[in-house]
Amino acid sequence: MTHATPLPSEAPQENPRDLSAFAHVDTWIFDLDNTLYPSHTDLFAQVDQRMGDFVAKLLDMERSAAHLLQKDYYKRYGTTLRGLMVEHGINPDGFLEFVHDIDHSKVLPDPRLGAALEALPGRRFIMTNGTTAHSNAITGRLGLDAHFEDVFDIVAADLIPKPAAETYTRFWDKHGIDPARSAMFEDLSRNLVVPAEHGMRTVLIVPEGTREVFREDWELEGREAPHVEYVTDDLAGFLERLPGALAPAAPD
Template identity: 35%
Template sequence: MPLPRQPIWLFDLDNTLHDASRHAFPTIDAAMTGFIADALQLPDADASTLRVAYWHRYGATLLGLIRHHPHVDPRHFLAHSHPLDVLTRSVHPMPGLARTLARLPGRKYLFTNGPHDYAEAMLAALGISHHFAGVFSIESARYAPKPQARAYRTLLRQWQLDPRRCVLVEDTAANLKPARRLGIATVLIRKGTRRSVWADWQVPHLAALAGRWSHRR
């Protein structure tokens, strides 16, 4: 699939724009476990096991809670599991983040499975809010996360985007499949030689993206 000449960029957040594994994910996982333990009256070990099981089965712990524990308020879960004061205390932008975003022409949107307040807070903490025309979060699709096709269709409809002009940039290969089926070009950030059939392009790190775009145009 050719890269659009005037692309509209759809960027994932965690482990795409910043290294979430270093601080954000451990913080979120611990907060989710604590919430589940309190809400379901479980020991911490059982709550952690359930958190991981729902994530593997449904693609998001939240979906398991919605399906099996309807008394849990999704908004409370998201707010509790993303303590913004702790999360923004230590941020780890990908090398060349600001420079790469500045070099890529065209509108940019954030497309994340995280909650809206977290996404906005992280963009601000990373100093890149001004690069983005909008944020599409887990709430935007009524709690349908990537790779559910409904999330992608809702995003395109919300901002009236032509999928043939869009480029999705992701670190998770499974999230590229629905995009490709909708006609969205895809970029996978992954080191090594293992390829994904759903990636139009693969780059080892975010900073390589601007050079790849310049070469192809």
């Protein structure tokens, strides 16, 4: 379902100009889809279409019924793939290859975001329910390849997607990450619950202004939830303000 709801550029639970809460952060973790690139690009709409096609063919269903089932699995299991594995025992490899075979040309270079990422102190990671190949295709288009230490994808997560608590723990353990010194940037509020519980700074990325986006109602909910500390529709702009906020005060 598409939406054209006016959204504030910033509506955090705390003072929107007080970014001092990030002063201790040395690890920056970013979701991929609808976070590092704007949701109005509708890149994920292509993935969504191919997931529906896969479900329809696999289960010999009408396309409309397959779409409803796909969304049900997505909401209940975190990803459509997880639902298909649990409910139908499918092999994930063919699914992942099929659904990520899309046209990435709508994603344009974003040198402003690249500069903002480069200015962040410490390490930077991508944590995605997609694949590393999908992530690399997107960061390549954005021109962000060199800005991330690693991509923690659905395969590295042992096919258990966010928001499962064990997936975050697996990620943190793999890279020696202290959640209390980290920040998480996500487009789904529910994926920020576990990070908030472990002391991470949490930032929800929402669609820009009044642009129409291909999102389900529940995906756009939760920006006022207590586990969401900051909300922005401009990731680069938000990051650009951080170095100045984190710099030590000049001596008198």
